[in-house]
Amino acid sequence: MRSALARWALAPALVGLASGIDRLLGVYDIRRPTPEILLVAIVVTVWYGGAGPGLLAATLSILSLAYFFLPPSDSFAIPRPDLLYFLSFVFFALLTDWFSSVRRRTERALALARDELEIKVAERTAELEGRNQTLQLEIAERKRVAEDLRRSEAYLAQAQRLSHTGSWAWNTSSGKVTLSEEALRIYGLTPTEAHSAPDALFREVSLEDRTHLESRVNSAIRERRDFEADYRILLPDGGVRYLHSVGRAVTNGSGDVAELIGTTMDVTDRRLAEQGLQEAKSQLAHVARVQAMGELMASIAHEINQPLAAVVTNANACTRLLAGKALDLGELQGAVGDIAEAGTRAGEVIARIRAFVRKAPPAPIRLDLNMVVQEVLNLTRSELERHKVSVSCELESGLPEVQGDRVELQQVVLNLVMNSIEAMMPDTGRPRLLVIRSQTDENGSVEITLRDSGVGLPAETADHIFEAFFTTKPDGMGLGLAISRSIIEAHGGRLWALPSDGRPGAAFRFTLPPCGVESV
């Protein structure tokens, strides 16, 4: 902005310049004095200096006219004939000043208005651009969210596929079932089938498991709580799928169960692997039984040879008697009777061994453990005699029955008996005594304890004896106790070595829960 001083200085400068130019023209007599040039000075001053300086320029112009232009020169005196001209100049000077001022003011206002308009337009434009940007961002965000959602759904579907877990929702009032892709695959259903069949979740369940599953689901609905169930479904191709479902009853505003939501996991592979493991374990137990029988071989041969010897010898005696002159019928009768008895005895021994080494999946039945102990003692009677081991049985009568596989439990007792015999082989100077006790413990479990008078368990081996392949015997596999423990644990019981408490020999104890009590 031009300074006020410059604006005000413009007036005398321009008027002076105009007067000077006119005077110069007059001196060189180029032309007649033309005071109208002063009006130009006024207009220029107004235009660039504003109204105030304009008025000053007008005043100075009038004075200049009176002083320089009108005769007498260089005097303010105005001769009469020029008075009219002077007055008309004053009038035009003032008119020019006023007109110029008005014009200038109008132009200024106009410029101002134009400037304001431009600013407003710029502001509006900026505002619109901002809005547009926001909108763009919003669109991008929505796109991103949509993308995220799509990806998340894809992840979920992928995770469901990978984990063989399908999710489902079952509207209990409408019966409508919604199944995830994986759930459809698991149940072997098409989407239309799932929608049209309210019992889609139950339809393919095997008959044996259906009541179990339905009762779980129904009680979940009734009691408004979660449920969990394992069951099998039958596939159209005849296969079986093992499923594990977890569900939750969802209540509506009025507290009624509106729907059941949950997941179903296809656990077929895991279940088959478990079955495989079970089979492998049972085969291993079988191998161990065969091996135990191998260790008993000498005694078994003896037990079979005894009745065989009786048969052969009696038959030979009969031959001689029949060849003799006088038939002793009493003697013959006795011989033939003994032959039959001995044959039966040999058959029983073989049957016992066959039952023991038979290869069959475990079949749990109700058992009296005292009987199991007795059966093992029958099997090992000869072996015990051979090694001069006396057995003292303290079996509690009226023992509660346990649920278990006869042969597997026999195997455990046999293993402990054989270990005891082995432990008593070295001469310790003590009589070889095996004490077998059965009783009910404070929890109602049946407890069997075997205590021998052998060399005992050295402290450093006591910790390892239940580990597979740990053995102190030169030709042992180190599986006996490991298998025994796994058998007892599979029956819901425990097997351990009792601390010696300063007593000679070793003692082992196992417990099994009585029938009717579910092991946890």
Added chain:
Amino acid sequence: MSEADPIVFVVEDERLVRAALERLVRAAGLAVRAFASAQDFLRMERPDAPGCLVLDVRLPGMSGMDLQQELIRTGDELPIVFVTGHGDIPMTVRAVKSGAVEFLTKPFSDQVLLRAIEQGIEKHRAARGRQQEALALTRLYDSLTPREREVFSLVTSGLLNKQIAGQLGTSEKTIKVHRGQVMHKMRAMSFADLVRMAEKLGIRSSLPSPD
């Protein structure tokens, strides 16, 4: 001299086998006595007769091998035929080295068993004969006077009558008389016979050391 009939003893804990053995031996025409344990057998008053013991190796309490050692310890020469449900070689060797007639694994052939029993009885008979002979000899020897015993000892050790007379400080004639008495009392057929008797009796000439 008539001898008592032989007896077969059976020691077997298994009732059916014991009965079968009894029957077989009886059918073979031999007398038999059976026992369920070694202790029962030892408690029995043994008849003075040749015999054989059919013995099971594995018995409750005292085993067959233990019984064999016990008989050896007491100088009982009753021959033993072992029978066992399962025999291992070391066990067999030990039993046979200790004088067992036979070691049979069940089930065994009746012929093998009966032959073994016969052998055992023969062996026992012979042993008993030797024993009897020795007993008779001892009895004859006991009938000699101390001087006759001296002469018996010196003459069977190969000294001449003259030397004996010198040693005993008597005449050669007296020695001849003593020698005749010894031959007569000992019922010796010849001088060689007398030397054999001295061997059986374990008589050693107590030659005084020539000092």
